[in-house]
Amino acid sequence: MENSGSGRSAQILVVEDEPKLAALLRDYLLAAGYRVTCLDNGLDVLPAVRAAAPDLILLDLMLPGCDGLEVCRELRGLSNVPIVMLTARVEELDRLLGLELGADDYICKPFSPREVVARVRAILRRCPPPPVGGLELDASIYRARCNGVELDLTPVEFRLLNCLASAPGRIFSRDQLLDRLYPDHRVVSDRTVDSHVKNLRRKLEQAAPERNPIHSIYGVGYKLEW
Template sequence: MPTICIVEDEPKLAALLTDYLKAAGYDTFTIGDGNAAVPAIRERQPDLVVLDLMLPGRDGLDICRELRQQGTLPIVMLTARVEEIDRLLGLELGADDYICKPFSPREVVARIKAVLRRAGNAPAANATQTGALRIDGGAHRAWLDGHELELTPVEFRLLRTLAGAPGQIFSRDQLLDHLYDDHRVVTDRTVDSHVKNLRRKLEAVREGDTIRSIYGVGYRLDL
């Protein structure tokens, strides 16, 4: 039974999510204070974290940043702040999904199922080599020229998609089909933001146009 950690300081909302998740077959535990989140998550090792953005003591973005530095634990962020910059910032820090309040608890359960399905579907032995780029899908790790890349989960899926067909141009819609399987509505700006961050990390290891923008068409990997 997968265990879900709910980091939410609103008791009624945390209880509501707990009820829906337990009804869907998940074990849960809740944390109501930002300062207690990381130590509790380290101790109890949940399969996924539902993380509110606004928390007492320590905000969700800071917690997300620290958790992402330690590994690839799936994270679904919750927030009442709907500005696009916050949405992009949350995803760039490594959140696997981002849900704005108010929301349907059923929607949250569906999103959690989708994130867990993506996290668990990678075969144990699916390492691939594309030139000097090596990707281990089971471990969610990638190396370029022998240097390990520090990628968010979305950046990793983006790189694996592009590396699956080097030189092929992928449209933004095609990339979204590989990055998200829950049919969410996101803007072109979201895709461009992920590409920009991934390109920056690749070019920190190797100079030059690692991901080329093809005007009016999409992106391709040139390594």
């Protein structure tokens, strides 16, 4: 069984408006050990990726609502998730345009579902797995991204998130967090942490709607669980 590098099976998003083909791909991917979500409208793709970032997207070119090329363009402004385009168009111009927009691979119909599974497996093996919850932190430049969305964090907010994310599920007391937030050990109220947590939650919610990964433990402190 393939996994995403975090001990779980990789999540594949299939965007295909032909019900029989979508069901066929789903069945083969499930048999290969992947988790699968299917969509049949291009307008639904970005909200789905924002809500739960997949590990790879199989994206049909001809879709209702919004065609695959436009979806690919919009996705690349949001995320680096691997994209494999599926299409009946075989013209070189279409193929090159799809790749220039950021697609990682291109499969022309009709195709063998076994070939699709093999391509998916190959791409997932060479692409670095996304962090748990779609959270990417680079402490060298204080850069934070969630589901491919840049988080506009202050240095203190970044240190807070970096600390909580360093040990998901672990409860950090306010004193422990203050030590991480202010390396110069300035004297501040422990309630300062609450203010920073509130601001951080708001910014995470903008990138990951319907999620609240930072949990308050009454009388103790905070933990991060995605």
